[in-house]
Amino acid sequence: MSPEAGLPEGILAHHYSSLERQNEAMRLGMWLFLATEILLFAGLFTGYAVYRYQFPLAFAEGSRHLNITAGTLNTIVLITSSFTVALALHFARIDKPRAAAICIVLTLLFALGFLGIKAVEYIEHFQEHALPGKYYAFEEVNIAGAAMFYTMYFLMTGLHGLHVVAGMSVLSWLLWRTLQGRYSSLYSTGLEMGALYWHLVDLVWIFLYPLLYLI
Amino acid sequence: MRLSETDSARLAGSPPAPSYLEDGTTLMSWLNTRDHKRVGVMFLVAVIVSFFLGGIFALSLRMKLLQPGPFLMDALGYNRLFTLHGVVMIFLFLIPAIPSAFGNFVLPLMIGARDVAFPRLNLASFYLYLAGAAIAIYGMVHGGADTGWTFYTPYSSTTPTQVLPILLGVFILGFSSIVTGLNFIVTVHTLRAPGLNWMKMPLFVWGIYATSIIQVLATPVLGITVLIVSVERFAGFGMFDPARGGDPVLFQHMFWFYSHPAVYIMVLPAMGVISETVCAFARKNPFGYKAIAMSSIGIAFVGFFTWGHHLFVAGQSTFDAGAFGILSMLVGIFTAIKIFNWVGTMYRGAIAFKTPFAYICGFLYFLVFGGMTGVALATTSLDIHWHDTYFVVAHFHFIMVGASVMAFLAALHYWFPKMFGKTYHEGWGLVAASLIILGFNATFVPQFLLGNYGMPRRYYQYPEHFQALNVASTAGSTLLGFGFVIILIYLAIALRWGQRSEQNPWGSKGFEWMTASPPPTHNFDEIPTITQMPHDYRTHEPPGVIRVT
Numbered sequence: 209m210s211p212e213a214g215l216p217e218g219i220l221a222h223h224y225s226s227l228e229r230q231n232e233a234m235r236l237g238m239w240l241f242l243a244t245e246i247l248l249f250a251g252l253f254t255g256y257a258v259y260r261y262q263f264p265l266a267f268a269e270g271s272r273h274l275n276i277t278a279g280t281l282n283t284i285v286l287i288t289s290s291f292t293v294a295l296a297l298h299f300a301r302i303d304k305p306r307a308a309a310i311c312i313v314l315t316l317l318f319a320l321g322f323l324g325i326k327a328v329e330y331i332e333h334f335q336e337h338a339l340p341g342k343y344y345a346f347e348e349v350n351i352a353g354a355a356m357f358y359t360m361y362f363l364m365t366g367l368h369g370l371h372v373v374a375g376m377s378v379l380s381w382l383l384w385r386t387l388q389g390r391y392s393s394l395y396s397t398g399l400e401m402g403a404l405y406w407h408l409v410d411l412v413w414i415f416l417y418p419l420l421y422l423i
Numbered sequence: 424m425r426l427s428e429t430d431s432a433r434l435a436g437s438p439p440a441p442s443y444l445e446d447g448t449t450l451m452s453w454l455n456t457r458d459h460k461r462v463g464v465m466f467l468v469a470v471i472v473s474f475f476l477g478g479i480f481a482l483s484l485r486m487k488l489l490q491p492g493p494f495l496m497d498a499l500g501y502n503r504l505f506t507l508h509g510v511v512m513i514f515l516f517l518i519p520a521i522p523s524a525f526g527n528f529v530l531p532l533m534i535g536a537r538d539v540a541f542p543r544l545n546l547a548s549f550y551l552y553l554a555g556a557a558i559a560i561y562g563m564v565h566g567g568a569d570t571g572w573t574f575y576t577p578y579s580s581t582t583p584t585q586v587l588p589i590l591l592g593v594f595i596l597g598f599s600s601i602v603t604g605l606n607f608i609v610t611v612h613t614l615r616a617p618g619l620n621w622m623k624m625p626l627f628v629w630g631i632y633a634t635s636i637i638q639v640l641a642t643p644v645l646g647i648t649v650l651i652v653s654v655e656r657f658a659g660f661g662m663f664d665p666a667r668g669g670d671p672v673l674f675q676h677m678f679w680f681y682s683h684p685a686v687y688i689m690v691l692p693a694m695g696v697i698s699e700t701v702c703a704f705a706r707k708n709p710f711g712y713k714a715i716a717m718s719s720i721g722i723a724f725v726g727f728f729t730w731g732h733h734l735f736v737a738g739q740s741t742f743d744a745g746a747f748g749i750l751s752m753l754v755g756i757f758t759a760i761k762i763f764n765w766v767g768t769m770y771r772g773a774i775a776f777k778t779p780f781a782y783i784c785g786f787l788y789f790l791v792f793g794g795m796t797g798v799a800l801a802t803t804s805l806d807i808h809w810h811d812t813y814f815v816v817a818h819f820h821f822i823m824v825g826a827s828v829m830a831f832l833a834a835l836h837y838w839f840p841k842m843f844g845k846t847y848h849e850g851w852g853l854v855a856a857s858l859i860i861l862g863f864n865a866t867f868v869p870q871f872l873l874g875n876y877g878m879p880r881r882y883y884q885y886p887e888h889f890q891a892l893n894v895a896s897t898a899g900s901t902l903l904g905f906g907f908v909i910i911l912i913y914l915a916i917a918l919r920w921g922q923r924s925e926q927n928p929w930g931s932k933g934f935e936w937m938t939a940s941p942p943p944t945h946n947f948d949e950i951p952t953i954t955q956m957p958h959d960y961r962t963h964e965p966p967g968v969i970r971v972t
Contacts, residue, residue, distance in 0.1 A: 221538075221542070222537065222538075222945075223536060223537035223538040223542070223614065224613075224614075225950070229613055229614075232612075232613055233540045233541075233609050233612070233613040233614070236608070236609050236612055236613065237540065237541060237605055237606075237609045240605045240608060240609070240639055241605060243639065243640065244601055244605075244639055244640075244642070244643040245643070247640060247641075247643035247644055248643040248644075248646055248647050249647070250643075250644065250647075251643075251644050251647030251648060251651070251677055252647060252651075254673075254676075254677065255651075255662055255673065258670065258673055259668075259670075262668075262670075263668070340658070340660045340661070341655075341658065341659045341660040341661035341662075341664075341667050342659035342661065342667065343658075343659070352668065353668055355661065355667060355668065356661070356662070356667070356668045356669070359660045359661060359662050359667075359669075360662070362660070363651065363654065363660065363662065367647075367650075
């Protein structure tokens with residue numbers, strides 16, 4: 209029996225000779241897309257490196273004034289969410305769609321939690337006027353380049369936050385698809401792609417956390 | 424390449440499958456298509472419209488430059504016009520022109536696939552293009568921008584003109600470009616027909632593949648750069664603003680990290696077109712197939728390490744300038760490899776001097792001229808004299824218009840029968856080609872001289888003793904404009920009233936000719952098995968009966 213037998217309608221596109229080929233294409237496409245995401249962030253990482261080199265004191269001082277508890281908590285939340293999304297894929301592959309759906313819901317909740325904690329941090333910055341560029345009026349850190357630290361901080365965490373929101377939309381869509389019963393031991397590549405994207409969102413944070421909060 | 428029996432039967436005249444043009448003729452059947460050929464045709468129409476728009480801007484600029492003093496428009500209007508000319512020509516025409524229009528149409532045909540890897544994404548790429556174009560054009564209508572297409576900070580983050588919508592438009596157009604490139608890479612990796620290994624792939628496919636690598640890896644950096652400039656504009660973040668501790672040279676580094684490889688996005692597909700057409704019109708297999716294929720990848724690779732040659736006078740260290748200069752010259756080596764191989768292909772070929780071949784000749788001459796001046800510009804000491812003068816403008820246009828547009832026109836004429844199944848008027852084709860090549864020389868050779876005498880680019884006024892050369896340049900640009908209008912007219916006539924073309928009017932042995940012209944929606948009734956190299960004119964197997972004309 210070919211692996212295509214028993215597949216739900218509309219999964220294998222007409223121009224592929226086999227499902228295996230199509231999966232291969234989807235995976236390659238996704239990895240290329242992830243590469244573009246990394247290069248998108250690379251621009252900001254370059255900026256961070258340049259200005260950290262230029263204003264080492266301001267960056268150290270700014271970093272010390274971030275809420276390290278919130279940052280650490282968020283790191284734990286995101287790593288756990290990466291685990292639950294991987295678990296969702298695992299359950300889908302052993303034909304347990306309900307368990308998979310529950311794991312996706314958990315991932316979504318963790319994502320919301322991340323955004324909530326981030327919002328609390330942002331509100332603190334607004335109250336302290338620790339804002340980027342021309343709005344900077346934070347009294348505690350008043351050395352040259354301090355505004356630049358917050359510029360980089362807001363650009364990096366802001367773009368990352370947008371990616372969390374994008375990832376949540378993808379996960380919601382995958383949740384709907386999972387509830388429809390599309391993913392099973394026969395086919396789960398769609399879910400795999402979404403999980404890969406979520407891992408990227410997680411991974412970017414793994415780099416942002418030490419750069420902004422720890423060093 | 425062998426045709427399957429069903430394909431041969433259809434070509435021999437038994438009931439043909441409806442072509443992709445006849446498979447649904449409503450507007451919705453086009454707007455909602457998943458067919459790579461229709462997406463390609465829609466891109467073709469869009470880029471031609473953009474080309475004429477950008478051309479009108481260019482001609483208006485040349486009209487102003489007839490007079491050294493104020494004439495026709497004020498200085499701000501002039502600044503807006505050259506910005507619009509640059510933005511439209513680069514982001515709306517040159518970048519998508521060959522990959523998105525012709526690449527989409529012929530690449531799957533060439534590798535024996537029924538479609539690109541992700542047909543829906545492919546259509547999305549077209550709509551992203553439209554959305555980006557619409558936002559950019561909105562910005563142009565509502566005040567335009569006066570920064571030039573390079574958007575240098577801090578001017579671009581402080582000028583009162585409408586930079587923001589144009590930046591957002593460019594950001595979205597970047598997505599369109601990324602999606603197209605990603606699609607082609609995956610298509611080439613996963614959808615090649617049985618027997619078609621990498622070293623049998625048509626050279627156009629190699630060119631597009633190399634281009635796609637740049638599109639995927641460089642464009643995101645442009646995305647983040649214009650995003651940051653946008654944030655600077657509406658929120659005053661100051662990452663590139665020296666008044667807030669920012670570094671404007673960092674902007675230049677990030678901008679050129681994309682925008683220098685971007686010129687290879689514009690020229691590598693053009694080289695791919697020439698590699699195909701030169702074989703078809705010399706009726707010879709490519710001379711140095713591997714060298715041509717690998718030099719495409721070489722240009723794509725080295726292209727990432729040359730951006731610093733735009734910053735020779737921006738406060739870069741002498742060591743950096745030297746290193747970037749040498750790396751830039753490596754591109755010249757890869758380009759020369761291609762040029763020698765194309766000429767080698769022609770040598771002792773049975774040349775058919777048709778319209779596309781006229782453009783091939785134009786291309787070779789312009790590429791050599793433009794490329795050699797490029798190597799000269801990569802020499803730091805010379806660049807300091809020529810920096811920001813018309814010499815750079817002329818060099819850039821020799822490559823972009825001279826090489827890329829010539830290849831675009833060669834592709835348009837060569838694949839016109841493939842795409843629409845019609846023949847155009849050969850005589851008018853040659854007339855237009857001569858006008859364009861002549862007009863092009865008259866436009867840009869004076870600009871080399873002007874630049875060498877020290878006329879800066881982007882200036883509204885100039886000293887009176889530069890007027891004679893400026894008038895010559897404007898006269899040339901008028902000829903150039905006439906040439907393009909003639910092409911538009913005879914191709915429109917050919918579309919409507921043109922003779923039905925044969926399946927393979929050139930007798931080409933390129934792989935895209937193995938199916939009908941215009942091809943049926945699914946390209947092949949049966950996926951072909953590839954047994955020979957592309958453009959193998961020694962054998963008498965299909966596709967294409969060899970007809971020496």
